[in-house]
Amino acid sequence: MRRSVIALAVLMTWISPALAEDWVPPVTDPLVQKECGACHMAFQPAFLPARSWNRMMDELSDHFGEDASLPADKTQAIRAYLTANAGDVQMKGRAWKYMKWVSPGGTPQKITENPDFERKHRFADKVWKDPKVVTKSNCPACHRAADKGYYEDD
């Protein structure tokens, strides 16, 4: 009995990342890490559905007000990775909670506008105005392992 409890505990620590509420699969593609991570953290594709990523890759010349255009071969490779690992395709970790809030045909672009994000980020203004934070999309300012897909409360 005791042994099986220990075995279960060991098993839980093994598989807990996959079950963890505040986890999404990390970005593993070097091109996506480099190009999407050039100006901001390379956000994990699990946070948006594939149709959102398609729209984003179509609109890189006006990427939240910036011209983030890339050569066509790179755009295509990044699009393929993001759509193959999108939240509605893989449904891993936190993705299913985010996907619940996306309307059937919707193509949201801002992860920070998802109600699941908002629900977990109700902070006083001074938190958002901290010079380390700058903007709501700067996940690693508070979540130190955000680039590895871990968003537990730091």
Add this chain to the structure above:
Amino acid sequence: MIRPILVAALFILPVAALAADSARDAILADYATQAKKADVSFTAFSSQRGEALFRTKWAGGDPRTPSCTACHTDNPRNSGQNAKTGRTIDPVAVSANPKRFTNRDDVEKQFGRDCKSVLGRECSALEKGDYITFMAGQ
């Protein structure tokens, strides 16, 4: 066992630095050709002009990035912070970050984005060469 590694490191490290330097030199040579084409009186890039470019408040671009220093700080040997996204930026000075200005595509992409954001226009080949020359001496 350790000695061969040390000996190898002694040879490889300067070679890596030289390779980076020659890649940067090739990019500068390219900009020099373009600068000469744009203005026949062009003779050489200037570190002083590069520094002025770096520190000038341009007022033509995004209000969050009036100058290069808005993200890269007053000291290019320091890490900076993207004024729009908050992301940390590695130092631009070559002494602090020897990989800077060694990949032509990356250099062109970054000038394309940052000149638009800071100056509100494209940078000329002269400006790009001056900037790299300044950073290479920092």
